[in-house]
Amino acid sequence: MREVSNSFRRLIARLRVISRMSVPRNLRDQYYHQQEQRLVALARLFFLLTPIVYLMFSFWDFIVQPDVAQRALYTRLIGVVPMAIIAGLSQQKNAPGYLRELTLIFIVCAISALAAVTSLSVGGIIWSLPVFTMFPILVGAFSPRRWHLLVCVVSCLIIPLSGLFLRDVDRIVWIHYILYLVIATVFTLILQFSAEKSRRAQFMLEIQLKQDAHTDTLTGMLTRRRFYELARPLLEKAASRKVPVSILFADLDHFKLINDRLGHEAGDLVLHDTADALRMMMGPEDLLGRFGGEEFVALLPGVGAEDAKRVAARMLVAVSGRQALGTPLSISIGVSTVGAGESLKNVLSRADAALLEAKRLGRGRYSVAAPTLDTVPTLESVARFGTT
Ligand SMILES: Nc1nc2c(ncn2[C@@H]2O[C@H](COP(=O)(O)OP(=O)(O)OP(=O)(O)O)[C@@H](O)[C@H]2O)c(=O)[nH]1
Incomplete structure (x- = not known):
């Protein structure tokens, strides 16, 4: 029992170390801005990919199961397109702050919806569903804000968990699928934390170098x-x-x-x-x-x-x-x-x-x-x- 509590304490101490890797408060906006440039690039890629993937699946439905093709097409249209448009608007230069903040959630929702619609229109779990549902996690891993990652993790799990409540489904397959997601999520989280740690260290180093180049070390005056x-x-x-x-x-x-x-x-x-x-x-x-x-x-x-x-x-x-x-x-x-x-x-x-x-x-x-x-x-x- 004592060993368990010691390990727990060690884990808490480790988490504290991780959370201390944070960028100082006064530099945080600068850091987020720098990192979000990468997220914006990812968002642009997403806008490019969405119509391609969308068309591919519509074509697939049309060939393989023409009876559900039309329904699948409309569902995708309702689920994906508005979100892609809102996310696109949020990327405008003068977009209000809250819209920009929500970009990630829109992307996550859009991908999740795409995954759900794809699997349901094909009639069960196919290889693409687990892959698609992992996408939000990957998107979250690119974001410097931790709450983004949390949103992504939750959204990843919503689809498989809701799958358990569908009628006439093979629950064992869904449980396997959830296990796969949990394991993949844990690995992604570990990778995200270590990547974020080195990104923050790199940022602090850059700030330090800039400061050194701008300030005279002896007097603290400008060079x-x-x-x-x-x-x-x-x-x-x-x-x-x-x-x-x-x-x-x-x-x-x-x-x-x-x-x-x-x-x-x-x-x-x-x-x-x-x-x-x-x-x-x-x-x-x-x-x-x-x-x-x-x-x-x-x-x-x-x-x-x-x-x-x-x-x-x-x-x-x-x-x-x-x-x-x-x-x-x-x-x-x-x-x-x-x-x-x-x-x-x-x-x-x-x-x-x-x-x-x-x-x-x-x-x-x-x-x-x-x-x-x-x-x-x-x-x-x-x-x-x-x-x-
Ligand atoms: N301690 C210290 N001395 C420095 C530094 N940089 C320059 N010096 C010295 O500053 C002195 C400047 O001397 P001068 O240019 O002759 O000027 P001064 O003796 O103040 O004479 P006036 O300007 O004519 O009044 C030199 O002895 C330099 O070696 C520094 O970073 N630290």
């Missing part, structure tokens, strides 16, 4: 590449709405000295601290990226030239609240505001030039960029920000 990817559409949106955008190019002062005196690890801590201080200045729409060693760039949509100066002044104060070597840290900032039709690279170059000016004037201050680049871009600025 330069990601900053560019996100900044371009933000600039376009702001331009179309005629909203100002400003860029602040910040650089820690005398960072080499900190590294040389305290060591690289302490230097890393300083970078981390500075990033924290800057991040606190950012609004939800703003972008903050680390462009190089101790260079940080903030893009502030909706912030015009005057407000940008105020943000820069607050940044100077925030960073000077942190210390290294017992002395407050300091940064220099170049401020530029995007001109009409100006490219991201151009506005970055202007902010960079303003930053150099702030350094030249003694550091620990901000400097505002000239409205346009009044010099031919230097080789260095082209290398840093490109030409367009």
